Amino acid sequence: MEQKTSHDVIVIGGGPAGSTAATLLARQNHRVLLLEREKFPREHVGESLLPFCYCLLEDLGVVDQLKRNFVRKPGVRFIDRDGNISTTWCFEHVINDETYLSFQVIRGEFDHILLKNAAKNGAEVYEETSVIEADITAASDSVTVTSLDSAGQKKVHRARFLVDASGRDAFIGAKNNWRKAREELDRTAIWSHWGNVKLSGGLEEGLSIIIYMGLEQKGWVWVFPLGESRITAGFVAQNSYIRDEQRKLRQSGSTDWKYDLCMQELLRSKFCRELLEGSTMLLPILINGNYSYEVKNHYGSNYAMVGDARGFIDPIFSSGVFLSIKSSYLVAAAVHKQLTEGLKGKNEMMATAYKQITGAYNFVHRMIRLFYNPHAVTWAQAGADGLAHKAHESAMAAGHYMLSGDFFENYQKFEGFFQILEDPKQFQRYKRLVIERKEFVHPSCNSRWEDVFRDMVERDAERNAAFSLGS
Ligand SMILES: Cc1cc2nc3c(=O)[nH]c(=O)nc-3n(C[C@H](O)[C@H](O)[C@H](O)COP(=O)(O)OP(=O)(O)OC[C@H]3O[C@@H](n4cnc5c(N)ncnc54)[C@H](O)[C@@H]3O)c2cc1C
Structure with a gap:
């Protein structure tokens, strides 16, 4: 027997993108329904977070929980296969407050924290419930979604807006043949x-x-x-x-x-x-497998794609969760405006949000192409750092900012750094003037054990006990 429900917003998927969108829209008193196929906690790849996630996670209200549960991340080290060449990028060089210490998370637990937080903020959350159909074409201001739960019950849901946060399934993109692999x-x-x-x-x-x-x-x-x-x-x-x-x-x-x-x-x-x-x-x-793809038609008058459902690029720089959460912030604000003020012609705020989102994804994509380009410098060679870099204009600072996640608002500023890495002649000069100077060789971020691993001995013991029981 099919049942019918009615909401303002339906969110497909309870990963970081979906939980964030659901939390923000429910906080604005919209009636939000989130449908998640799996039973949480479920394991997931993508465990290293960029420092720019910190303020967003703080705003979502989960940072204290994260601090108790996960290792803190002061930076990233790139090394070559033999371990002879390495560079260490420490976020503290460009971020002067506590947000420089990011997180290394166990995604099963992290995603569960975010999903429960969405429910706590007022979203109606159903796990083990797959979306099997979504009609975004019948009307410009409403959608119809069909779900199937683990008991085999089908339900039809109506809403004014659909957020597709279905991750690499890219539900809307796949159904409409809008997804294309990046060969x-x-x-x-x-x-x-x-x-x-x-x-x-x-x-x-x-x-x-x-x-x-x-x-x-x-x-x-x-x-x-x-x-x-x-x-x-x-x-x-x-x-x-x-x-x-x-x-x-x-x-x-x-x-x-x-x-x-x-x-x-x-x-x-x-x-x-x-x-x-x-x-x-x-x-x-x-x-x-097959994880790099682009999806077109990112949004319409009654739907928007966020997170991996909008597109997915190689995760070498650990940018996926940040791109997903930040996109959800921008899109949720535009959805809120549309739901409260109505859609008068075009949603300008949505158009601006996607311009910024696409700019950020393109920027990361360019960094990735550089990483795989055999003629460009490898990131293991790209820089070692020892000085406090305060100015954006410094190429080393630009590298640090990029690895921290500063590519939504500031990506144009990093053009110079790209030019240095892409041009062998300029890079040789930069290497001589900067990298090879003794004071730039910096093998450590000097983080303190108690700042990084404070509650981890206890957490490890709990997790190991759970593992022994399960095996
Ligand atoms: C090898 C690899 C390494 C990575 N490393 C990093 C890293 O270090 N740091 C980082 O930030 N990112 C990393 N990523 C990227 C990161 O995993 C993703 O960008 C991030 O998980 C995207 O979040 P999301 O919410 O969009 O999707 P997901 O987290 O995938 O969530 C989507 C949810 O939707 C649900 N769903 C799907 N279809 C349906 C349906 N039809 N009905 C209901 N529910 C549905 C799924 O069950 C899932 O729970 C990595 C990715 C890969 C492949």
């Missing part, structure tokens, strides 16, 4: 969590470690600390490489190619070999 970034990630790890090489101070794996794989490895003895680690490589290696492993008798390939790639790096010795894998191997 040049066609890659797959394979990853898991490990416990019983002795943190070192920068992990012990909370840093994200990104290892550049060179040309054959066209990929990289991430290692982030998630607890005092827990890490997430994974590798990203071109699909063609993954397919070839999968075939080779199967031919040589592998019965679990995902696990074998994950270990093969991680253990290529000296850093990971030493780190993983004696560790315990805590999650079944997870895989995320």
Whole structure:
């Protein structure tokens, strides 16, 4: 039996983008319905947050919970495969308040905190409820959505506006054939969590470690600390490489190619070999394939796409959650205006929001192309820093701001930094004048253990106990 409901806004998906949009719109007293396919907590890739998330998470009202539950992140270190070359980017050099310490989160828990927060703020939240149809064409000021819950019950929901935050499913984009893969970034990630790890090489101070794996794989490895003895680690490589290696492993008798390939790639790096010795894998191997795509028609008079549902670019710079949450902020404000004032012609605020959002995504995309460009400098070589950089105009400061997430409002200011990295001649000069100066070699962000890992020993013990019970 189909039931009917009526709301102001329906949100598809309860990841960071959906929970943020739902929280903000419910706070404005709109009747919000959020439909999430999974039962939370559910694991998810994307665990390292940019510092520019901090103020948004504070505004959402969850920062104290995050501080109790997650490792703090003072910066990021890029290293090459052999660990000979590295640069460490410390957010404190450009952010002078407490927000410089970002978070390394366990996404199952983080997303659950945000989803419960949406409900606390007044959104009606249903888990284990998939959206199976969404009609955005029948009228310009309303939508009809059909959901199916785990008991097999179908419901029809009406609302004035639809926010598609369905992540990489890109519900509206996929249904309408508006999603297009970015061929040049066609890659797959394979990853898991490990416990019983002795943190070192920068992990012990909370840093994200990104290892550049060179040309054959066209990929990289991430290692982030998630607890005092827990890490997430994974590798990203071109699909063609993954397919070839999968075939080779199967031919040589592998019965679990995902696990074998994950270990093969991680253990290529000296850093990971030493780190993983004696560790315990805590999650079944997870895989995320074909992850770079663009979706067109980001918004209309009765719908808007936010987060990965709007498009997804390679996650090398850990920008996904910030792009998602920040986009939801901009879009929620425009939806609120439309719902309260009515749509008189065009929603100018929405158009401005998407101009800024598209500018930010394009900017990150440009950074990523630079990372994969074999002729450009690698980020492991791009800079080491020791001085306090106060001015935006400094190329080093620009690099720090980019890695912190300052690309919605200020991306035009970083043009000069790009030019330096893209032009080999300019880069050589910059290297001689800046990078090679002794005082710029800076192997640490000097973060204090108690600031980064304060409650983590306790959290690790709780999580390990839960893991032992579950296994
Ligand atoms: C390999 C890799 C590494 C990454 N690393 C980082 C990182 O370090 N830092 C970072 O910030 N980002 C990272 N990201 C990106 C990050 O994971 C995403 O950008 C982020 O999760 C997007 O949030 P979202 O809310 O848009 O989507 P999601 O978090 O994916 O949430 C979407 C939700 O929608 C639900 N859903 C989907 N379809 C339906 C439906 N039909 N009905 C109901 N519910 C539905 C899903 O169950 C899901 O819970 C990484 C991504 C990849 C692939």
